[in-house]
Amino acid sequence: MKYITGKDRKQTSLFPISLEDSIDADNSVRAIDQFVDQLDLKELGFRLDHIENGPPAYHPSILLKLYIYGYMNRVRSSRQLEKECRRNIEVMWLLESLAPDHNTISNFRKDNAKAIKKVFFATVQIARNFGLIGATLVAGDSTKLRAQNSKKNNFNQKKIQRHLDYIDHKLEQYNRALEQSESDDEKEEIKKDIDTHQGRRKQYQQLEKELNESGETQISTSDPDSKHLIIRNNITEVAYCVQTTVDAAHNIPFDYLVTNENDSKAMGQMLQRAKSILGTNTFTALYDKGYHTGSEFKTANQLGIETLVAIPGIGRASQAPDPGYNSENFIYNKQQDTYTCPQGNTLKSNGSTYKGRNYRFKQYKTNKCKNCPVRDLCTTSKINGKVIQRSEFQQYIEDNAQRILKNPTAYKKRQAIVEHPYGTIKRQWGFNYITTKKTKQRASADVGLMFIAYNLKRIWNILKRPSTAHFELYIATIRLMDSIISAIALFLEQNTKKQLQLMY
Incomplete structure (x- = not known):
């Protein structure tokens, strides 16, 4: 029986002559390369003025390209990205055979949260230039992403007191045992146990002091900004809450905000941001019942934005x-x-x-x-x-109820709009947790790269559809490359430095 046979590993022509010949013309890695090269990284806030003495630094474009490629291919770990630089031919082409170490890769994400947010807004502007954002109907929601902090390392006053009471009880037992002990060896062992528990008691007392000084209701020791939140029903996790606003035309997110609070006080702020980003207040915003708060309705009314928020049941x-x-x-x-x-x-x-x-x-x-x-x-x-x-x-609440009655089909679109990005990012890509550690700002960088990857992939997929009006544009611009260059050039022309610093 005949089989397809491979090539001899020892022959010299295993790969094409150059890396350029190894990458297809319509490979998305070329689009990533063009996208990053057209950005004004200094204007966006990336550091370019490195000290000359010592080894040379990597240009931020190299690391940004690596991260966008990694997130688009479900790779977020800096150590995994380091490996890809040495074994993935697409990454070799993208980075021109450069291979930064994992510390350099990790520090880039950690130190550039604000700049990464501006790169996200660049993807939003590209979508707007292609007419992919309608700005007439938007939907807002949040999702919880597990933090790098276990429940064991999250404390509130009740939990700290429970540990202190347990330690005090054990110390009483050890002291009684010490009084009754007659053996010197046994006494030494008991004293060691007493010292250990007294040390633990000091640790919990210090946690209690930090909690009281912070004014918060809970404290996390591994990732201080993360909070113990309800994920769904009675399931809880130490997590971050990511607020997102998505345009209905093509399910493209145009804003996100990483918080550690629930949804009840989030709508007003997200609507204010949406108004600033879209430059209009003529859109309708859809939210679920978690956002049903009177003061937030008042804010929406002051902004002149029509909202449809699900009405919660009576307690x-x-x-x-x-x-x-x-x-x-x-x-x-x-x-x-x-x-x-x-x-x-x-x-x-x-x-x-x-x-x-x-x-x-x-x-x-x-x-x-x-x-x-x-x-x-x-x-x-x-x-x-x-x-x-x-x-x-109450009047704002009743007005919302009337809008729901008059537009019974409009609200039903909410889930299909806003859950689309979450389904892709969390279920398909597996990004249901924050990979960075310590502070909300670093978590924001991780989330920003998720949405950059999602938006770019979403835009490219839409433009490649034969059924869309953009298909002729896609064919005429060499598989999307020139289109992206033109869109980014228009973005840089139309947006001032003040607009670039709009939301972060």
């Missing part, structure tokens, strides 16, 4: 025995500042405002509750009867 404590008597079924009269219940009774306020957790509110009630025939269906309160709280932001 169990606020539910009436009969859902027909829930507070949303009480009619508010704005002129008289009163509520009318389903039985036709009027609930009034005494005019005072009370301080809630993050807002102020009024209370509305009526003495008709005492003799109301349906009281048991309306409230479980035995003394005050039905009491309705109206937040200072």
